[in-house]
Amino acid sequence: MQDLQGKAALVTGASTGIGAAVAEALGAHGVRVAVHYNQSREAAEAVAGRILAAGGRAVALRADVRDTAAIQACVAEATQALGAIDILINNAGSLVQRAPIAEFTDALFDEVLHVNALSALAFCRAVVPLMRQAGRGGSIINVTSVAARNGGGPGAYLYAGSKGFISTATRGLAKELVPDRIRVNAVAPGVIATPFQDRFSTAQMLENFRASIPMGRLGTAEECVGAFLYLASEQLSGYVTGQILEVNGGQYMP
Template sequence: MAEVILVTGGSRGIGRAVAILAAERGYDVAINYNSQAEAAEEVARLVRAKGRKVAVIKADVGKEEDVVRLFKEVDRQLGRLTALVNNAGIVDKSMRVEAMSGERLQRMFATNTVSAFLCAREAIRRMSKRHGGEGGAIVNVSSIAARVGGPGEFVDYAASKGALDSFTIGLAKEVGPDGIRVNAVRPGIIETDIHAATGDPGRVERIAPQVPLQRAGSAAETADVILWLLSPQSSYVTGALVDVSGGR
């Protein structure tokens, strides 16, 4: 029976790269999206072209009822979940903390942090040996911003990812005895369209020279690390925060 992976925010960027690479590695793939329907269907087409089953499921993973429905659809369309990539995330316009609205903060943490808790909860209920499962692996997509803090740009985003790091460490210890590994990747400057959301579309070109490797990373490079963390090759790795940042 094929391994089944759910990728939240799987329609573009790192999520897209993970979905495609997972199909190449033999996974059947559930692609979650919230608003980018056409992009999600294009990823699905690429997954099918690699001979794998695919489910495309719209859900706002910051909302509990949507998450419950999402996982039920994965069960129905693909079967037993074995891998979860909590990739869904947002960033907002660069600004200082004193200018941030409460609505922005609520939305940031709902999408970047609460969603990972909710999705992990549903995954554990299916994977955990104490619930009759056979184990599995979870990878949370954090950010190097959790370490550098994002001053003057997006301290809220950085804090939401810092919380995700703490969640990763604690959850790994909690569910390790249940046969579930939990890790995080922390990308640095990666060439995706998320930077346009900050109001600074030239951010990659501006910051890349400051990276020790003198360049930005790619979504594909990040996906390689994520798939390794999901694979048997990392069977003794859990609770790790893996920087994919070019040394930044």
């Protein structure tokens, strides 16, 4: 993918899991990468370090995605460090907490929607004017989930709803930004073996998920990478916008 050479990307939530794998893959294809993190500083710096060691260019930047002012500052830092942002990957997010409806609280609703939905829009709000000013177009790739299609696992309806928001907003933003040659798409991972699942899913839940997947196993972060590279590349996906690319081992087939 020669067209990725020399571009700059901001990958949110890139210290571990899918975000880390995508950041390193972009770096390997000649993209300058801002590796965003919140709490996992050492892991994020390790990701950036591996990109640098491989001959690429990367910087680790911190921002709490619950703070929209911090998001604006992060985008400004990324632009200063990389010179531009051609690719925005909105990967940061969290299930926060599994909660049956009887345990649902207003505060939990606010946090889940803020972390997963508002944060992505806030990053877009900060990056889009920069893409417009540069006049080169761009690619925004949001991360939704198979949960947006099937409602998620036990007690995850808030997370599923927030990802449903992302899927729908992706289509709306694609329509708004197409005159600026900014393509907006999303990747919807299925059940991927990452620290996210380690934190929020029991062994029995994971076994139940596995049993529902035609491929008979959980996915890996590396198996998600190709979808992001495809959507980031103008050469490969220049006529693709407003689409949700499912990566789930056949768990959901639209």
